[in-house]
Amino acid sequence: MAQREGNVGEPRAGNQSQVARGGALFTRLLASTMKICLILVLFLNGTSSVSVMLNHPISLPCGHGEKVVWRKVIPINANVAECQNEKCVVNESFRQRFAVMHEKNYTLFLKSAKYNDQGQYVCSRDGIDKHFKLEVVVPINLTAVESENITLPCYADTQSNVRDVTWLHDEQKILHYSTNGGTNPSNGYKDRVLLTEDGFRDGDISLTIMDVQKTDEGLYRCLVHDETAKGYPHAYMLHVKENPINAGGNQTEGNTNEKRIRIGLIFTLLLIIPFFVFLLCCKKTTTPVAESQSTTDSEPIQESDQKQSTRPFYSGGNTHVLQNLGMISHNDNFNNETTDSIETSM
CATH class of the missing domain: 2.60.40.10 (Immunoglobulins)
Known part of the structure; x- marks a missing residue:
């Protein structure tokens, strides 16, 4: 009897397990159905x-x-x-x-x-x-050089019902491709954006931007199937840095302007400095002459100056130099007295 009861109990446990699995499956189906209905409501x-x-x-x-x-x-x-x-x-x-x-x-x-x-x-x-x-x-960061080209890789399954590709730049549509209408770039991107040649057939919907400009910076997203599905990778954040060649050209131009300014300053100084030197020389030359003229005209010769003067004189056959005028006067008196005494004795 115990064995029979055990045999009877085993199917009951199996039935309960099946019921539990069925309930879990029903719950999942119900949840999925509710989500689908909610999505439809939101769409409508x-x-x-x-x-x-x-x-x-x-x-x-x-x-x-x-x-x-x-x-x-x-x-x-x-x-x-x-x-x-x-x-x-x-x-x-x-x-x-x-x-x-x-x-x-x-x-x-x-x-x-x-x-x-x-x-x-x-x-x-x-x-x-x-x-x-x-x-x-969650975008992937990419850096491009100004005036050069860059490719943003993106892939999607284009085997089933996918018939189009859309690339967005900061919510603005810049390129739309469809198997019926071909590639249609937006204004400002004509002849600058393109998809990989024959890439759509292989699932390669990468975007190439030619002649990158500073205004090309921003968020790029890759979408397919009327923008309802994402490509992979889905988003890129593009940064654009200045081209070193252009930067070098600007720097060279700046250096050239600086050189021109320096040359102009040097040329100006070369013209001004000789002019000031000439004025200083003229001033030094004219000042002593004016002072000597004013001294001769206004100031009498002092006696001390007369005593310091010297001049030659003749006495018989010899020449004597007198140190001052006082000695000259004394010698003249002495010569006169000597001449008188000689005449008396004769």
């Missing part, structure tokens, strides 16, 4: 797709209403913020990086987007819903 209501780079800010505008509620519905269902009578309260789990301001149409502000912030957001105001699909982009 009109959903705005918004992209933001990782760690960058983003804002989702809503509109005025007496009561405004922000919710995140995919991949989770949670209230982000509620506003009533111009007072907004942000849920604690979103408070660190989210904010809502009634002064700006109850816009939802995200200070620094993280990867888990992507998903579906709904703003409900007075019975009107507004849907947003937020995508957080």
